[in-house]
Structure formats: C-alpha cells, structure tokens
Amino acid sequence: MIYFDNSATTKPDKEVLSTFNKVNEDYYFNPASPHVKGLETEKLLDSAREQIRKLLKLDQQSIIFTSGATESNNLLLTGMARAKKQFGRTIITTKLEHPSVLETVRALEEEGFIVKYMRFKEDETLDLEHLEGLLTSDVILVAMMHVNNVMGAILPVAEVASLIHNYPKIHFHVDCVQSFGKVPLQLEGVHSFSLSGHKFNGLKGQGILVFSQLKTIAHTLFGGGQEYGFRSGTVNVASAVAMSRAIRLTLDDYEMQRARLYQMKEEIERYVKQFPGIQLNSQQNGAPHIVNLSFVGVKGEVIVNAFSKRDIMVSTTSACSSKRAKLNESLTALHVSDEAITGSIRISLSKNNTAEEVHTFNEVFREIYEEVEELLKK
Ligand code: PMP
Numbered sequence: 380m381i382y383f384d385n386s387a388t389t390k391p392d393k394e395v396l397s398t399f400n401k402v403n404e405d406y407y408f409n410p411a412s413p414h415v416k417g418l419e420t421e422k423l424l425d426s427a428r429e430q431i432r433k434l435l436k437l438d439q440q441s442i443i444f445t446s447g448a449t450e451s452n453n454l455l456l457t458g459m460a461r462a463k464k465q466f467g468r469t470i471i472t473t474k475l476e477h478p479s480v481l482e483t484v485r486a487l488e489e490e491g492f493i494v495k496y497m498r499f500k501e502d503e504t505l506d507l508e509h510l511e512g513l514l515t516s517d518v519i520l521v522a523m524m525h526v527n528n529v530m531g532a533i534l535p536v537a538e539v540a541s542l543i544h545n546y547p548k549i550h551f552h553v554d555c556v557q558s559f560g561k562v563p564l565q566l567e568g569v570h571s572f573s574l575s576g577h578k579f580n581g582l583k584g585q586g587i588l589v590f591s592q593l594k595t596i597a598h599t600l601f602g603g604g605q606e607y608g609f610r611s612g613t614v615n616v617a618s619a620v621a622m623s624r625a626i627r628l629t630l631d632d633y634e635m636q637r638a639r640l641y642q643m644k645e646e647i648e649r650y651v652k653q654f655p656g657i658q659l660n661s662q663q664n665g666a667p668h669i670v671n672l673s674f675v676g677v678k679g680e681v682i683v684n685a686f687s688k689r690d691i692m693v694s695t696t697s698a699c700s701s702k703r704a705k706l707n708e709s710l711t712a713l714h715v716s717d718e719a720i721t722g723s724i725r726i727s728l729s730k731n732n733t734a735e736e737v738h739t740f741n742e743v744f745r746e747i748y749e750e751v752e753e754l755l756k757k
Contacts, residue, residue, distance in 0.1 A: 381691040381736045385578075386528050386557060386669055386727035391625075392580040398624045399582060402617035410616055411605065424616045427623040431587065434626050435564070443588045443606045444619045448556045449479035451573035451588035454599055454610065456483045456522060459550050459571075460492055462597040463519040466548050469493045470520045471513055473505075474712035475527045475534070480554060481708070484522070496712075497523070503662060503713045505535055507542065514546060521551050525558035525565065529696050529709045529725060531661045531669025533562055540568025550595075560629040561637065561666050574626075576618075580729070581625030585618045636730040640667035643728050643737045650741045654748050656755030658719050660710065670726040671710075673719040674748075676756040682724050685747045691740060694725045718756070 382390070402423070408414075410421040428442050445451045460470060470484050474496050484494045495513050498506040521543055525536050536553055543549050553572045555564055560579040566572065570592065576585030590596070593607055602611025644661075647670050651657050660671040674682050679695040686693050696707035710720045726740070 381732075381739060383726045383728060383732065383736075383740065384692045384694045385729035385732075386725065387694060388577045388583060389580045389729045390731055391577075391582055392628055394628060395576075395581055395621045395625045399617045399621040402620045406616055410614055411603065420616055424614060424619055427616075427619040430623040431626055434623070434630055435589070437589060440589050440591045441593045441607060441609075443590065443610050444614055444622070445573075445586040445588055445610060446584050446615075447577070447586040448477075448554065448573040448575035449586075450610075451575075451586045452477070452479040452522075452552075452554060453483050455552050455571050455573070455588055455590070455596070456480065456520065457487065457599045458596040458609070459520055459552070460487050460490075461599070462595055463548070463550065464492075467517040467519040469495060469513075469515065469517040470522065471495050471497060471510070471518055472522045473497045473499075473524070473534070475499075475529075475532065475709040476522070476524055477528060477554060477556070480522055480524070493517070499713055501714060503530075503532060505539070507535070507538055510539065511542060514542065514549075516546075516548075518546065518549050521549055522554070523552075524554040524556070526555075526562060526666045526669075527709055528557045528669075529707055530671045530713060531557075531665035532713065533558070533664070533666055536565040536569065537567060540565070544568055550592075557666065557669075559626075560633060561640065561668050576622045576625050579625055579629045580731075581622055582618060585615075585622050585625075587622065632730075637667055639730070640728050643732060643734065644668065644670055646734070646737050647726060647740065651744060654745075655757040656752070657748070658722075660713075660715055660719065660723060668728045670728075671723055672726075673715070673722040674724070674751060674755060675719055675722050677722050677751045677754050679722055679724050681751070682722070682747060685750065686724075686743065689743050689746075691743055694727070696720070696723060696725065 406420045408416040408420040410424045488494050498509045500506050543551050550570045553569045555572045556575045559574050571590040574587050577583040600611050658673040706720045
C-alpha cells in the first residue's frame with residue numbers, strides 16, 4: 380500500500396507508541412491526586428510541558444494539552460471572543476480555514492459576533508490591503524491558518540502579525556496544524572496557536588494550545604479545573620508525554636525531511652503537468668507535502684477510487700469535508716473554478732514516503748489518465 384493521505388493523518392512513530400504505552404503502564408495515576416504516585420505523575424506531566432516549551436523555543440506562554448486541534452481552536456476562539464466582547468464584536472478569518480475554525484466562528488455569529496473574511500488575490504496570495512481595510516476598532520480577534528490543508532498554500536503569518544501589531548486589542552490566533560514540521564513556524568506577534576499530534580506521526584486525539592495571556596480568556600469547559608482551569612478533565616498524561624516525543628522526533632531531522640518532501644512533491648508536479656486536461660492547483664512555493672491537482676471534467680471521487688483499487692491512498696479535497704456534497708470553500712476562495720474543484724484530488728506526503736513510491740504513483744497516474752482521457756476537458 381502506498382499512503383499519500385498524510386494531511387488527513389499520519390502513521391504514529393513506533394517510539395511515540397511505545398512511550399504512550401509505557402507511561403500508561405507505569406504512570407496511570409491521576410496527576411491531581413495528592414499521594415506520591417499522583418505527585419510523580421504530575422511531575423512527568425510538567426516535564427512534558429517543559430520539554431515542549433524548550434523544543435518550540437517558547438517563552439512565557441502556557442501550553443494546554445487538548446484532545447486535538449479541533450478542541451484547541453474551539454476553546455480559544457469561543458473563550459477569547461466571549462472574554463473580549465465588551466471591547467468589540469468583529470472576528471476576522473479566512474475561508475481557507477479548517478471547519479474547526481469556520482464552524483466555530485459561524486456559531487459565534489449566532490451569539491452576535493460579526494465575522495469578516497480576508498480575501499485572496501487572483502494570484503492566490505492574501506490581499507493585505509483588503510485586510511488593512513477590515514481592521515477597525517471593533518475587531519477583537521483574527522484567526523488564520525499557517526498552511527492550508529487542501530492546497531498547501533502558505534499564508535503570510537508574519538505580515539498579518541505586523542499589521543495587527545498596531546491594534547493592541549486584537550488577539551491573533553494561528554492554526555499551525557499543517558505547518559509544524561513542514562515549514563518554519565512564524566510565532567512573532569502570534570498570541571496563540573494550535574498543533575495536532577497525529578499530523579506529525581503522533582497520535583490521534585492529541586493536541587496542544589499554546590497561549591500567551593491565559594488570564595484573559597473565558598472558560599468554556601467546566602469541571603475539575605485542570606490545565607490552569609482552562610481545560611477541565613483528567614489530563615491524558617501518556618498522551619502529553621507521547622506528544623512531546625513526537626515533537627522532538629519531528630524537529631530532530633526536520634531540515635532533511637523538508638528537503639525530501641520538496642523533492643517528492645516536485646517530482647509528482649513535474650510529471651503530472653505534462654498531461655493535457657490536468658490542472659495543477661497547488662503552488663510551487665506552497666508547503667512541501669501537499670500536491671493538489673484536478674482532472675478537469677471527471678469527478679475527484681472517481682480518480683480517488685481508481686487509485687484506491689490499485690492500493691494507493693489519496694484524497695479528494697480533505698478528509699473532513701470530502702464526504703459533504705458542497706464544493707470545498709478553500710478552493711473557491713483561491714479562485715479555482717467549480718469544475719476544477721469537482722475534479723480535484725489531494726496527494727499529501729510524509730517522511731515515511733519514498734522516491735520509489737513516487738515513481739509507482741506516477742506510473743499509476745498515467746494508467747488512470749489514459750482510462751479517463753476521453754472525458755477530460757483539454
Ligand atoms: N486544522 C487543520 C488545518 C487541520 O488540517 C486539522 C485536521 N484535519 C485540524 C485543524 C483538526 O485537527 P484534529 O484532527 O487534531 O482535531
């Protein structure tokens with residue numbers, strides 16, 4: 380099997396799995412318990428937090444362990460909007476966001492918040508002038524992703540941070556789920572960000588929220604007051620320790636893996652570009668692990684099934700939205716035509732993939748292309 384759906388999830392590293400099992404066996408105690416085993420477990424949790432702080436070169440920020448980036452994004456956006464509502468009601472984001480951001484801001488609209496969307500120019504870059512126009516005194520929150528999960532577009536976090544810098548009231552949240560381990564994180568001027576372990580060979584149900592002004596946020600989860608009172612619920616210590624391991628492993632050979640990913644991506648793009656009727660949607664200067672292309676005139680699902688039958692796993696738009704009938708919003712926001720969106724597939728790579736797999740993929744691509752060639756709009 381060739382697994383090219385790594386933006387949906389990755390295979391856990393053996394070391395991450397064994398760490399998770401070991402901690403579960405040896406430290407299954409509740410870190411909030413007052414006895415010696417509870418205290419030892421709490422110490423382990425603190426050291427996982429400390430290690431992540433060091434690895435990510437964080438300063439005073441708080442690290443909160445969550446069940447994944449969906450929870451991190453939800454907790455932050457809802458908690459921050461509610462905490463700041465006396466200062467303003469406007470939230471700015473992009474249509475490229477993952478549903479854990481888009482659906483949360485839509486729910487906040489029901490509470491009376493106003494949501495505005497940044498725009499993208501025809502060349503698919505963020506329209507910073509348009510954003511400047513949106514930055515009124517009513518804005519309390521700006522949320523955007525660093526790397527888009529469908530197209531691999533890299534968004535200009537540093538430029539947005541420097542625009543926001545002039546508005547001290549605004550909280551700037553960045554979803555770094557698809558960028559961590561793939562492109563350098565841009566954290567200057569960023570007030571909070573989320574990561575998800577299963578996107579970098581960690582485990583599913585494992586995330587963090589990193590936050591610089593914890594006291595300024597409203598709580599949305601109530602209970603035992605764990606994680607600074609912000610995320611109640613018995614902490615999954617084994618998951619936290621395994622997450623710190625996954626972060627370390629990712630950073631250990633990050634530069635080398637990044638170069639490998641770019642090589643594999645370029646190899647696929649160079650190959651598929653030569654076929655008439657194939658439209659490349661991902662940009663050359665995009666993230667190293669995502670290729671998005673369209674078989675214009677054929678449904679993406681048909682192509683995904685054809686690959687799947689040949690034991691190659693690719694995806695249509697993204698695992699989170701591919702089962703829904705509507706067209707992918709991020710592709711629309713980036714001016715991809717409806718027909719191209721319908722025929723789009725995503726190939727997403729990880730450090731586990733090899734040049735041989737890319738070679739096999741390209742051969743199979745030709746076979747499938749020849750099968751559907753007559754249907755393609757050239
Ligand atoms: N943000 C982005 C950009 C993602 O790609 C994903 C996962 N598809 C998430 C958030 C949600 O992460 P999780 O699966 O950990 O909830």
